[in-house]
Amino acid sequence: MLILALVTLVLHGALAGLFYAFSMSVMPGLNAVEPAQAEAAMRSVNRKILNPWLFVVFIGSPLAALATGLLADAPAAWWFLAAAAVNAVGSFLATVAINVPMNNALDAGTMAWKDYSPRWTTWNTVRTVACLASLVLVGVGLTQL
Template identity: 75%
Template sequence: MLVLPLIALVLHGALAGLFYAFSMSVMPALNAVEPAQAETVMRSVNRKILNPWLFVAFLGAPVAALVAGLFAGGPAAVWFFAAAGVSFVGSFVVTMAINVPMNNAVDAGTMPWKEYSPRWTAWNTVRAAASLASLALVGVGLAQL
């Protein structure tokens, strides 16, 4: 059954692309404007990004990899389970424990941009790397089918 692994692959790719784009273009662009403007834009981004498309990729990627592993069996299952684990820890846990609280702080005006941006970007890059690793793990799992 290739449908679930392919869904996992696409969702991990979408998530990796999102995180990568933020670290390599969005945050540098925001750093190039006045901090007050950057904070205003980031507040808007943080509100608008909470939509069904984000949740499909953000929640769906590790779940799809996990379910693909349950149905795959054999060596492929190990790769899919590894992808689910890396995605869960490197994307979901990091987001909920680090990036979201920082987003809330910038939204509340309790964290200045000069403190927020480098730390947020570093942890976002961790999320990008974890998502890219998960994408590769799903790809190896697919090759094992």
């Protein structure tokens, strides 16, 4: 149980860090160059980020929290289940419903950088906050094991 809980913690930390890095460095860096360069760079990033390591962290975080919650005894179980729910809504759902469609629009050339960047960054920050909240919930759950 402890190993699964620690894996859950690491996955949530990695995902929170990924989203944080985008909002705090990648997007400001891209905003500092010409829009055409920023669009080209982001299209490349969006293609390269789709790899097995992303999917392990992105899908693994809520699933690991769910599994840990289902296997743990109360009160720890509730903290892990809450982490799974917050991650599923704040990270997974936001990504699928908002960020990925915007990435697709940028890739298709139907959304300009000036429209894409502020909205994408706002929603990415929402994902960051959700993942940080999930990370805290997992941490609290660990103290209850």
